[in-house]
Amino acid sequence: MPNLLSPAIAPILLLIASNVFMTSAWYWHLKFPQTALVKVIMISWFIALFEYCLAVPANRIGHGVYSAAQLKTIQEVITLVVFALFSVFYLKESLSWNHLVGFTMIAGGAAFIFHKF
Template sequence: MASLTSPFVSPILLLLASNVFMTVAWYGHLKFKAAPLVTVVLVSWGIAFFEYCLAVPANRIGHAVYSAAELKTIQEVITLLVFAVFSVVVLKEQLSWNHAIGFALIAAGAFFIFQGRTA
């Protein structure tokens, strides 16, 4: 089993954490529609700072073992998973069959990105 500090595992964990911050920064303000736009922009920027503090090291560490395209694919799949949970739990929005099909197509794309991987 790979260690949590492995260059194969740690980028995934860092990207997972960064995507939680990103999702809160991008979509959390939707729960506060009465707040002034300038306020939610500034708060979102503050939250996004922590996302970058995790995403940049994730990509730096991960590029030792993953291609840039693979890292981006990992990030996008994590983003969808985090967003889906956030959307249902925080925003109380339902996911439907068309969301499931769209996510499945993205998962198929991710599958093809990793085909032919030499490492």
């Protein structure tokens, strides 16, 4: 079993958790259009604070193993997965084949960041 606290695994887990907070901060309010925008912004900033508390250490720890470009790529792929799940389960929006194809193409492009030529 891999060590979850290793510099190769811990950043990924922290980035997953941070993306849950950031996706929530950015999109939770779409179910509450009647809520005042100023209130939504303040609540979203509060939620985003937790994202920063996880993302910054993830990048600091991960930079010992991954390049900055690789960390950003990991974060972007995680963002797509978290957003897709959030969209389906929280916002109750369906994903169609074009979303899946687009996300797959982005993930395919991300694979090039990790390829050694």
